[in-house]
Amino acid sequence: MKIFIICSKAFYDKVMPIKQALEKADHIISLPNCFDDPETEARYREIGKKEHSEWKADMIKHSEAVINQNDAVLVLNFDKNDQRNYVGGATFLEMYDAFRSDKRIYMYNDVPEGMLKDEIEGFEPIILNQNLDLIG
Numbered sequence: 001m002k003i004f005i006i007c008s009k010a011f012y013d014k015v016m017p018i019k020q021a022l023e024k025a026d027h028i029i030s031l032p033n034c035f036d037d038p039e040t041e042a043r044y045r046e047i048g049k050k051e052h053s054e055w056k057a058d059m060i061k062h063s064e065a066v067i068n069q070n071d072a073v074l075v076l077n078f079d080k081n082d083q084r085n086y087v088g089g090a091t092f093l094e095m096y097d098a099f100r101s102d103k104r105i106y107m108y109n110d111v112p113e114g115m116l117k118d119e120i121e122g123f124e125p126i127i128l129n130q131n132l133d134l135i136g
Helices: 009-024 040-047 049-068 089-100 117-122
Strands: 002-007 028-030 072-076 104-107
Touching (some): 002 009, 002 049, 002 089, 009 028, 009 072, 049 089, 072 089, 089 104, 089 117
Parallel strands (some): 002 028, 002 072, 072 104
């Protein structure tokens, strides 16, 4: 299966062991946007509001294209600050694109509490509870 890993850049340090485990199970993995250069967004913010907005729009469009090239997305949702199983805005949008494209949506941990809980549950994600063997 071809899987696009999506998550907050705060979790990029957790991506490689999960990628390696999935590849060991013969999955083909696409890494999160800007995984190879996590400070890209900060640089665009420094350039200016217009440039940052244009870059962000391009990233949203790029994510949609990557989603369409894959069979599923895997949401890595860990605790961030005081938020359990955090899903940020960009990750939520990627989940939405996956849902609209009839792709499987896997979540590493349970759906987070909060204002988007009903919408995320409406995407009918498959909750892995950290068990990658459930992907298939």
